[in-house]
Amino acid sequence: MQMIFRSAKTADVPAMQIVRHTVKENTLSDPALVTDKDCEEFVTRRGKDWVCEVEGELVGFAIVDLQAHNIWALFIRPEFEGKGIGKELHRLMMDWYFDQTHQLVWLGTAPNTRAATFYTKQGWKNVGMVNKGEVKFEMTYADWVATTN
Template sequence: MTEPRRATPDDIDQLIRIRGAVRENRLRDPASVTREDYDWFVSRNLVWLAEVDGQIAGFAAGDPRDGTIWALFVDPDFEGAGLGKRLLVKVCEDMKAAGHAMLRLSTDPGTRAARLYAGLGWEAQGLQPDGEMGFLLRL
């Protein structure tokens, strides 16, 4: 893997593909994340990409408006290679630079993602009303 890079508008179709291909933490309503959402995050240089042999293998983004992790997705063909962890580091750096001392995210309980976050020091906050597990990270 090369060093993560910022996404460009030309990458958005691949981001959408990857988000739709994940095996866990699938969006209950795919229409809840629109092309305009991707445009907003990409236009503000908030999306980090991981590439393997020139192919986009994963991406992550944080939302500086509220200190949440908006996305962390790895193409199933590249799971287990540490890409998510490397991308999450970049997003946490962005959120700290944006002035956040605490970050939040949610994911389906019992998933690889939930285990990743717990293993990286994120504190489980219990189930949310939508059934997802909330996590908190103090920077």
């Protein structure tokens, strides 16, 4: 299986939305809460996005928000989980983020999920709760450097 990782383009947004709506965990309570326009804003202005394609099909994506210093998204279609796609998207995103700034970055995800376990394994620190009962994780530049060496 050949995986192609690249920067996202606005033309990728519809496929990114499909990936977002197929996940089994951290589902959106209301899909209208994250619009194509929201995604396009991240692709073009707020931060940076990456996608993974397998056989020409977008199967995962990651988005970091440089303005809010937040991981906005990291989603993989369920049938492509466990193949290293999330880990590589995470690495690309974090390397880019810490090349831009050394400011702490944070994210929120549902507790007791594969995502929470994934972030813990990647060196993120659980610092409490955020939003509506999500676990808040933080990563410092020093912690990222330590996990990559």
